[in-house]
Amino acid sequence: MEIKGSVALVTGGDDGIGEAVAKFFAKRGAKVVIVGRAQKHIDRVVKEIKDACGAVIGVQADVTSEADTAKFIRATLVAFGKLNIAVTCAGIIHDGTMLTLDKVTGKVSHKLSLDKWQSVIDVDLTGTFLTLRDAAEAMVNGGWEGLLVPIASVNKVGQVGQMNYSSAKVADALMPKIIIGEFLMRGIRNIRCVGIAPGYTRTSMLTGMNQDALKAILADVHLGRLVEPDEIAAMIGHCVENGALNATTIEITGGLCYPSGIAK
Amino acid sequence: MKHFTYNDMAFAIDKTGNGWTIARQLPDGALAVVGAELFQDMPDHEAVARAQTLVRTIYPVGIKIVGPDVTHPNRVGDLKIVGPDVNHPNFICWNKDSTSFAK
Numbered sequence A: 001m002e003i004k005g006s007v008a009l010v011t012g013g014d015d016g017i018g019e020a021v022a023k024f025f026a027k028r029g030a031k032v033v034i035v036g037r038a039q040k041h042i043d044r045v046v047k048e049i050k051d052a053c054g055a056v057i058g059v060q061a062d063v064t065s066e067a068d069t070a071k072f073i074r075a076t077l078v079a080f081g082k083l084n085i086a087v088t089c090a091g092i093i094h095d096g097t098m099l100t101l102d103k104v105t106g107k108v109s110h111k112l113s114l115d116k117w118q119s120v121i122d123v124d125l126t127g128t129f130l131t132l133r134d135a136a137e138a139m140v141n142g143g144w145e146g147l148l149v150p151i152a153s154v155n156k157v158g159q160v161g162q163m164n165y166s167s168a169k170v171a172d173a174l175m176p177k178i179i180i181g182e183f184l185m186r187g188i189r190n191i192r193c194v195g196i197a198p199g200y201t202r203t204s205m206l207t208g209m210n211q212d213a214l215k216a217i218l219a220d221v222h223l224g225r226l227v228e229p230d231e232i233a234a235m236i237g238h239c240v241e242n243g244a245l246n247a248t249t250i251e252i253t254g255g256l257c258y259p260s261g262i263a264k
Numbered sequence B: 001m002k003h004f005t006y007n008d009m010a011f012a013i014d015k016t017g018n019g020w021t022i023a024r025q026l027p028d029g030a031l032a033v034v035g036a037e038l039f040q041d042m043p044d045h046e047a048v049a050r051a052q053t054l055v056r057t058i059y060p061v062g063i064k065i066v067g068p069d070v071t072h073p074n075r076v077g078d079l080k081i082v083g084p085d086v087n088h089p090n091f092i093c094w095n096k097d098s099t100s101f102a103k
Helices: A016-027 A039-051 A066-080 A114-142 A163-186 A211-218 A229-241 B044-058
Strands: A007-011 A031-036 A056-060 A085-088 A099-101 A108-111 A146-150 A191-198 A248-252 B002-006 B009-015 B020-025 B031-038
Touching: A007 A016, A007 A066, A007 A114, A016 A031, A016 A039, A016 A085, A016 A229, A031 A039, A031 A066, A039 A056, A039 B031, A056 A066, A056 B044, A066 A114, A066 B031, A066 B044, A085 A114, A114 A146, A114 A163, A114 A191, A146 A163, A146 A229, A163 A191, A163 A248, A191 A229, A229 A248, B002 B044, B009 B044, B020 B044, B031 B044
Parallel strands: A007 A031, A007 A085, A031 A056, A085 A146, A146 A191, A191 A248
Antiparallel strands: A056 B031, A099 A108, B002 B009, B009 B020, B020 B031
């Protein structure tokens, strides 16, 4: 599939990896739909793409809401008449271990709250499901060639302190295999699905963190630096253009290893 | 440039080089871009209609919460009494209790 002339929808397109993906597609001649939570951020990205002569709309939406998902899919079709690419970059983290012990008594002093669990599952898993489901519905009904791109994470392997996030991301990473299996079963041949599992990426979430902690993370990255959002975007662009990539999730980590030296 | 107001928001639609730009007026008077390079090669009247449809889609009408009118004179202590506007065309006089609803 060619990027130029296609229509790409990017959730979480108002910041971080999603912003880079949206701008990557716009720069290469795709029409872009920015979906985000913060209207101020959406306005900024939409203006920057407009100033670069890109075709774009911005839609404020909550990816956990079916009504909002229906809204941004419909807005896509009203604005551009079709949908070819859906990238689910919307995601949050609420880290914490399942149990925290009191250092003196050794008893449990704190449990991971249901709110912290559910909010991450809602955005990172349910939001991805709703976006892919409704995007696929539009693509099937419209008869357009399509690519679904769930954004997982290298921490799908199970990261300490991220029980909620890792659980959601491992499920996101499985989606391409399930979706394409179902598409084959249903005779849907015009849509592919390729997941992307980024490693530690230069987004505001990481650059704003404790610099010593960041240095410790980078010590385990063979590349010796954070992955750039543009590098993730370029990988997704390759997935669009390479029709043989399908039913899999690709890791792009710069060679992230466990401290023991085994690649994650 | 065409202007219209929808759901208490002011919008402007402008034909630019390769298509249409829709802008939304912010509270400080500045304009924020809703969409750009839209409806290319579409006749003007169709593009304007499509722009209005797009605005209604992106900004659906919800429930507008209007706070209590604390200056209204009809008060009993802290309780404000506001009678129904029986002349309003949407006013319905319902004189049956719920037990009479059809099962």
